Amino acid sequence: MTRRDQQQLLVAELGRAALTGATVPELAARAVDTVAEGLNAVRVALFERQADSLVATAAQGWSVGETLALDADSPIARAYREADSTITETMAVAPVRGEGDGLAGVFAVVSVEPVVPDDVVFLRSVANLVAAAMVRERAESRLAFLAEAGRLLGESLEYDVTLSTLADLVVPRLADWCIVDLVEDDGTLQRVAVRAADPGKQALLDALHREYPPVAGSGQPAAQALAHSAPVQFSEFTPESLRETTIDDRHFELMTQLDPRSAMAVPLVAQGRVLGALTFAWSESGRRYDPSDTVLAEELGHRAALAIENARLYRSELEAQRRIAFLVEASDVLASSLDYDETLTALARLAVPRLGDWCVIYIVGPGGVIERRAIEHAGGRQDFIRSVLEAHPIRPDAPVGVPAVIRTGRSELEAVASPISTASDVEDPEELASALGEIAVRSTMCVPLIARRRTIGAILFVSAESKRVFAESDLRLAEELAARAAVAVDNSRLFNEAEQRAEAAEALDSIADGVFLVDTGGVVKIWNAGAEAITGIPSAEVRGRSPGTVFDGWDEIAAVADATPRTVPATVDGRELWLSISGVPSSDGMAYAFRDVTADRQLDRLKSDFVATVSHELRTPLAAVYGAAVTLAERDFTDREGLRRDLVTQIAEQAARLSAIVDDILFVGRLEAGGLRLEPATVDVVDVARAAVEAARIRAAGAEVTLRAVAESSTIETDAGRLRQVLDNLLDNAIKYSPNAGPIEVRVDEDERWTRLAVSDHGVGIPAGELARIFEKFYRLDPHQTRGVNGTGLGLYVCRELVERMDGRINVASLPGRGSTFVVELPRR
Numbered sequence: 001m002t003r004r005d006q007q008q009l010l011v012a013e014l015g016r017a018a019l020t021g022a023t024v025p026e027l028a029a030r031a032v033d034t035v036a037e038g039l040n041a042v043r044v045a046l047f048e049r050q051a052d053s054l055v056a057t058a059a060q061g062w063s064v065g066e067t068l069a070l071d072a073d074s075p076i077a078r079a080y081r082e083a084d085s086t087i088t089e090t091m092a093v094a095p096v097r098g099e100g101d102g103l104a105g106v107f108a109v110v111s112v113e114p115v116v117p118d119d120v121v122f123l124r125s126v127a128n129l130v131a132a133a134m135v136r137e138r139a140e141s142r143l144a145f146l147a148e149a150g151r152l153l154g155e156s157l158e159y160d161v162t163l164s165t166l167a168d169l170v171v172p173r174l175a176d177w178c179i180v181d182l183v184e185d186d187g188t189l190q191r192v193a194v195r196a197a198d199p200g201k202q203a204l205l206d207a208l209h210r211e212y213p214p215v216a217g218s219g220q221p222a223a224q225a226l227a228h229s230a231p232v233q234f235s236e237f238t239p240e241s242l243r244e245t246t247i248d249d250r251h252f253e254l255m256t257q258l259d260p261r262s263a264m265a266v267p268l269v270a271q272g273r274v275l276g277a278l279t280f281a282w283s284e285s286g287r288r289y290d291p292s293d294t295v296l297a298e299e300l301g302h303r304a305a306l307a308i309e310n311a312r313l314y315r316s317e318l319e320a321q322r323r324i325a326f327l328v329e330a331s332d333v334l335a336s337s338l339d340y341d342e343t344l345t346a347l348a349r350l351a352v353p354r355l356g357d358w359c360v361i362y363i364v365g366p367g368g369v370i371e372r373r374a375i376e377h378a379g380g381r382q383d384f385i386r387s388v389l390e391a392h393p394i395r396p397d398a399p400v401g402v403p404a405v406i407r408t409g410r411s412e413l414e415a416v417a418s419p420i421s422t423a424s425d426v427e428d429p430e431e432l433a434s435a436l437g438e439i440a441v442r443s444t445m446c447v448p449l450i451a452r453r454r455t456i457g458a459i460l461f462v463s464a465e466s467k468r469v470f471a472e473s474d475l476r477l478a479e480e481l482a483a484r485a486a487v488a489v490d491n492s493r494l495f496n497e498a499e500q501r502a503e504a505a506e507a508l509d510s511i512a513d514g515v516f517l518v519d520t521g522g523v524v525k526i527w528n529a530g531a532e533a534i535t536g537i538p539s540a541e542v543r544g545r546s547p548g549t550v551f552d553g554w555d556e557i558a559a560v561a562d563a564t565p566r567t568v569p570a571t572v573d574g575r576e577l578w579l580s581i582s583g584v585p586s587s588d589g590m591a592y593a594f595r596d597v598t599a600d601r602q603l604d605r606l607k608s609d610f611v612a613t614v615s616h617e618l619r620t621p622l623a624a625v626y627g628a629a630v631t632l633a634e635r636d637f638t639d640r641e642g643l644r645r646d647l648v649t650q651i652a653e654q655a656a657r658l659s660a661i662v663d664d665i666l667f668v669g670r671l672e673a674g675g676l677r678l679e680p681a682t683v684d685v686v687d688v689a690r691a692a693v694e695a696a697r698i699r700a701a702g703a704e705v706t707l708r709a710v711a712e713s714s715t716i717e718t719d720a721g722r723l724r725q726v727l728d729n730l731l732d733n734a735i736k737y738s739p740n741a742g743p744i745e746v747r748v749d750e751d752e753r754w755t756r757l758a759v760s761d762h763g764v765g766i767p768a769g770e771l772a773r774i775f776e777k778f779y780r781l782d783p784h785q786t787r788g789v790n791g792t793g794l795g796l797y798v799c800r801e802l803v804e805r806m807d808g809r810i811n812v813a814s815l816p817g818r819g820s821t822f823v824v825e826l827p828r829r
């Protein structure tokens with residue numbers, strides 16, 4: 001067998017071993033044996049590339065682990081560098097191809113015999129078999145890795161767990177350190193995970209994360225991968241390429257310490273959407289990335305992107321659920337009380353700490369004043385905050401802050417806030433900011449409370465101790481909370497008002513004064529029980545209509561009704577009343593209060609009537625008595641006995657008249673005090689009338705007074721004396737008010753029920769409009785007695801009082817200038 005045949009046989013055997021699934025180390029060991037046998041070698045080794053060296057991984061003659069620098073001046077290193085086989089006299093080196101263009105290593109052999117080209121062919125065949133096994137194994141391990149990665153990444157839907165799993169997969173297997181950056185909704189990059197095998201590098205990465213957050217569009221590998229939506233590889237990182245990917249000296253210095261020798265970044269793409277980028281770096285291990293790594297990294301990136309997307313969806317789903325749960329809870333809490341202040345407190349408690357470390361609820365009070373109504377702090381420092389804020393009233397015209405939110409109804413988000421920005425809506429922002437300095441304000445948001453399209457206030461949420469930065473999503477949640485809160489706050493306010501109104505209405509109905517409310521549309525809204533009682537018109541008939549439907553001439557009344565009560569005449573339902581009315585503006589229109597002073601008015605007039613009448617009535621006889629007495633005292637009446645007697649008679653008569661007036665007044669007093677008792681007996685009315693007529697004839701000398709009785713007698717049970725008093729009064733009036741001394745007639749008749757006494761004259765008569773009033777106390781048609789007829793205005797009043805006490809009634813019919821007839825009817829039984 002030729003050497004060549006033997007070599008072919010050996011290669012075939014090795015090929016079989018490769019096919020039967022020997023592992024790469026096993027195959028490498030056999031290959032070393034094969035080469036040793038086929039080439040009669042003294043030294044054989046497989047040198048594999050590891051970092052900057054070639055390391056013997058299987059050997060005979062050389063020892064395993066034997067290391068050669070890549071740039072060493074040796075045929076082995078040269079063959080690797082040149083990626084071609086080399087032959088010296090007794091040495092042959094063949095390349096072991098790796099994936100892509102690179103070499104995985106070289107096979108080197110030193111023989112006792114000179115090496116011929118056929119030997120090199122044999123060596124290359126062996127090297128190729130090993131290379132194929134290596135490639136296959138790497139491919140298999142990559143597949144296994146990707147399968148494992150897919151499984152691990154799919155294991156959890158938790159966002160943080162997913163990111164940490166990804167970092168675990170990458171370090172140390174695919175990198176010495178790695179970085180995960182994600183693209184935010186606004187296009188900015190957010191570094192979400194860093195991981196380093198070396199704890200010292202972890203600290204450096206954290207510093208990098210803090211000081212040099214990733215910037216979209218920069219030279220950072222992640223940014224480049226994102227910009228091209230394709231992997232980028234820096235297989236050899238040099239100080240120059242490091243410069244290019246850094247921003248400034250400090251960045252460069254940090255990166256130098258991190259010492260990436262080789263790096264790559266792949267975009268994280270899921271369902272066509274670029275979520276972020278994954279950056280890998282080999283550092284202290286000295287390894288290099290080759291193009292096959294890019295493929296693996298891309299595949300891993302693809303799986304990771306799917307997992308991140310799922311975790312994101314899951315997280316936003318969870319977040320949505322949490323938001324809903326929070327809002328549901330908020331609705332429950334807000335609905336649990338209708339008490340205004342309780343509602344505000346509950347709202348503040350809800351907001352903290354879910355939506356901030358402290359919060360302030362502002363309410364627009366009367367006159368547009370913005371009041372801080374509730375303050376809550378997660379750490380229980382609300383009293384401190386309240387005391388600080390209270391010293392600083394809000395400037396209602398501030399262009400930013402709470403007043404602006406209330407004015408515009410639009411929220412404000414200050415993601416990066418400071419005490420000074422938070423204090424921008426008070427008179428002295430610096431002072432408030434320094435007072436607030438103790439509380440590290442980080443981020444603020446302010447949302448309006450809008451109910452029934454009116455902004456009723458605002459809520460300010462402040463992030464401080466938690467260092468949380470508010471995002472748009474927080475603002476949305478705050479707005480949702482505010483929307484619910486505004487309704488609850490509005491409801492409790494309405495309820496409070498309604499309660500107060502109900503109390504007020506109850507109070508209104510318990511007072512005797514009439515109270516009514518006229519709204520801005522001129523319509524009656526409230527009409528209390530007092531108003532019903534005074535006017536006799538029920539609330540239901542007035543509400544919703546103009547007060548003019550109750551009071552004739554309402555406009556004139558409304559014109560004078562102000563805070564000071566005024567007495568005005570008013571006609572209500574045909575009745576003439578005197579009302580004392582006042583009106584004050586209320587929030588919804590005008591509130592009027594009135595009382596019926598008709599009786600007072602009458603009393604007033606009565607008093608003045610009394611004074612006018614009685615003083616005149618008393619003065620006239622008194623003057624006469626005085627004059628007569630003075631004459632009697634001063635003059636000598638020795639020879640004038642007649643005159644003296646006349647004067648004395650005059651005094652006696654006037655005194656009698658005075659005493660009659662006093663008697664009348666005293667009698668009325670007795671009547672009204674209830675001190676008069678009738679003494680009924682069987683009385684013949686005709687007899688009484690006859691006696692009265694006779695007496696009248698004597699009193700009024702020359703007057704024609706007649707009696708006409710329908711029956712001979714008419715007896716009833718009554719007080720004869722009081723009946724006579726009535727008749728005397730009526731006859732006196734008939735005489736007094738008949739200046740032409742016309743005939744006077746008294747008629748007596750009866751029917752089954754009544755005995756009737758009528759006194760008729762042909763005197764001055766009484767105007768129709770006065771007929772009802774002449775029976776009033778002190779009422780006289782001519783109070784100042786211009787006609788020269790005396791009287792106190794008590795006669796007819798006494799008549800009516802007496803007749804009514806006799807269970808009878810008295811009426812009058814009269815024609816001015818023609819005479820009057822007064823009729824007294826007394827019951828027969």
Ligand code: ADP
Nearest residue numbers: 733734737765774780781791792793794795796
């Ligand atoms: P007086 O003392 O004034 O008569 P009265 O109470 O008796 O008081 O009567 C009240 C008023 O009624 C009188 O002032 C008078 O104007 C009117 N009056 C009463 N009787 C007559 C009558 N017979 N004819 C006309 N007027 C009368």
